[in-house]
Amino acid sequence: MSQTPPRVYPLTRTEEDERFSSGLLGDIARIMEIHGYPPIERGPDRVRLVLFVYSFAYGMENA
Secondary structure, eight states: OOOOOOOOOSOOOOSOOTTSSHHHHHHHHHHHHHTTOOOOOSSHHHHHHHHHHHHHHHOGGGO
């Protein structure tokens, strides 16, 4: 039986991370839409997407 790989996320954030961008969020929103989810454009749904992805990547204490 293979072992589960160690957890990588959340990352330690020590400075501004250029990878976390509107391009990343747009890509995630587009992929969800391609898979049949409603579009995520602006407003509260977009804000929730930003907060979720940020908290996944860097942890809730950094959100």
